[in-house]
Amino acid sequence: MTQGTIVDRGLEGVVVGSTELSNVEGPEGRLTYRGFDIHDLATNATFEEVVYLLLFGQLPNRSQLADLNVRLAANRLLPQPLIDAMHAMPKTAWPMDVLRTMVSALAVFDSEMQGGAHASNPRIALHLIAKTPSIVATWNRIRRNLEPIEPRSNLSTAANFLYMISGEVPGPEAERALDTYLVLLADHSYNASTFAARVTASTRADIYAAITSAVATLEGDLHGGAPSKVMSMLLEIGKPERAELYVREALARGERIMGMGHREYKTRDPRATHLEQMAKALGAKTDPKWYEIARALEDAANNVFRETKPDKKIYANVEFYTAPTLYSLGLAGDEFTCMFACGRMAGWSAHILEQLGDNRLIRPQATYSGPPVTPFIPLAERDRVRSNGTSHS
Numbered sequence: 001m002t003q004g005t006i007v008d009r010g011l012e013g014v015v016v017g018s019t020e021l022s023n024v025e026g027p028e029g030r031l032t033y034r035g036f037d038i039h040d041l042a043t044n045a046t047f048e049e050v051v052y053l054l055l056f057g058q059l060p061n062r063s064q065l066a067d068l069n070v071r072l073a074a075n076r077l078l079p080q081p082l083i084d085a086m087h088a089m090p091k092t093a094w095p096m097d098v099l100r101t102m103v104s105a106l107a108v109f110d111s112e113m114q115g116g117a118h119a120s121n122p123r124i125a126l127h128l129i130a131k132t133p134s135i136v137a138t139w140n141r142i143r144r145n146l147e148p149i150e151p152r153s154n155l156s157t158a159a160n161f162l163y164m165i166s167g168e169v170p171g172p173e174a175e176r177a178l179d180t181y182l183v184l185l186a187d188h189s190y191n192a193s194t195f196a197a198r199v200t201a202s203t204r205a206d207i208y209a210a211i212t213s214a215v216a217t218l219e220g221d222l223h224g225g226a227p228s229k230v231m232s233m234l235l236e237i238g239k240p241e242r243a244e245l246y247v248r249e250a251l252a253r254g255e256r257i258m259g260m261g262h263r264e265y266k267t268r269d270p271r272a273t274h275l276e277q278m279a280k281a282l283g284a285k286t287d288p289k290w291y292e293i294a295r296a297l298e299d300a301a302n303n304v305f306r307e308t309k310p311d312k313k314i315y316a317n318v319e320f321y322t323a324p325t326l327y328s329l330g331l332a333g334d335e336f337t338c339m340f341a342c343g344r345m346a347g348w349s350a351h352i353l354e355q356l357g358d359n360r361l362i363r364p365q366a367t368y369s370g371p372p373v374t375p376f377i378p379l380a381e382r383d384r385v386r387s388n389g390t391s392h393s
């Protein structure tokens with residue numbers, strides 16, 4: 001492309017497509033899924049209802065929901081070769097590496113995908129939504145030298161996951177907390193991982209390929225990798241009184257405060273409110289320390305950002321209270337991004353189906369910043385020129 005064209009680094013503010021699935025209104029701090037406010041969904045809907053809403057366009061009635069629950073439960077069991085492959089992995093393997101690899105491997109065991117068929121339909125979406133938590137829970141057990149636990153069909157997605165990691169059916173509070181977490185994380189318009197999924201789907205690659213792109217894109221700490229780092233901060237800070245000094249020292253070293261700031265929201269992330277309540281309630285039953293440090297850290301960061309970057313509007317994002325919430329549910333810091341993937345699988349799948357419903361190859365342009373057009377120099381001549389000590393300009 002010609003020089004002088006305006007480049008939008010990071011595509012900030014650039015509209016690259018349209019979606020009916022969710023709307024992020026950054027300045028107002030509002031998030032809706034198909035027109036339903038996230039606050040209403042977080043308070044009243046289950047993850048399964050949100051899966052139905054995103055995939056099928058409306059909230060389900062009782063029989064539609066019951067049917068969806070049966071289909072999800074029937075798809076939870078992992079192919080044995082996948083479990084065997086996880087047993088063969090080093091126990092030190094990073095959970096996101098395992099998840100990305102296993103999600104990709106699911107394609108091989110899908111009998112309807114044989115011969116490279118580009119089947120991309122709600123059947124596979126449900127298959128992926130059901131199996132992703134099973135992969136995460138199975139690796140959680142294997143890495144701890146425990147036998148994996150088979151999924152149960154009479155539990156919700158959230159309760160079944162907690163059962164698969166602990167062997168015990170969770171109480172209503174833990175189930176509701178994880179269920180709400182999954183609702184909050186289910187979709188977020190054209191975020192980086194969803195965009196990656198849509199780009200891959202736009203080439204007519206199959207849904208497994210598109211989802212694998214999404215999982216890979218999620219892991220970085222500017223996106224879904226942040227909550228693990230938030231937990232590392234909470235562990236390092238150790239007590240609420242140390243929060244402000246930590247923020248000042250981290251910023252002085254040029255570091256970012258993880259879980260703070262957002263490309264779209266210029267207010268506190270609307271999802272943070274629910275996560276904060278859950279972190280507080282779960283902490284009261286386990287150890288209140290992690291919530292208390294997080295609360296002190298948010299206050300300290302708000303004060304310091306007001307002082308040092310008053311025009312940037314940096315506030316807590318969804319990842320901030322994800323850390324104490326998931327930690328209180330018994331997950332390790334390096335598993336948090338995998339939980340994000342369990343929720344976002346609903347949104348990724350719906351976006352892929354939406355992309356394919358009205359597809360056009362996504363292929364942007366770039367300005368060229370390399371050397372000008374240059375005559376080709378044959379290898380022998382290059383050798384001669386360089387051994388004479390002159391370099392080609």
Ligand code: COA
Pocket residue numbers: 010221222223224226255256257258259260261262263264309312314317318319
């Ligand atoms: N800590 C410290 N400074 C931050 C910050 C944070 N968490 N988030 C943004 N900033 C500052 C940047 O240093 C930059 O300041 P400068 O202009 O003085 O250099 C300014 O705010 C804009 O940052 P930029 O990276 O251009 O904004 P963005 O729109 O790309 O930022 C994030 C969005 C999410 C990448 C960014 O806020 C961030 O890195 N947050 C921490 C990681 C995180 O929580 N990720 C999960 C996102 S849901």
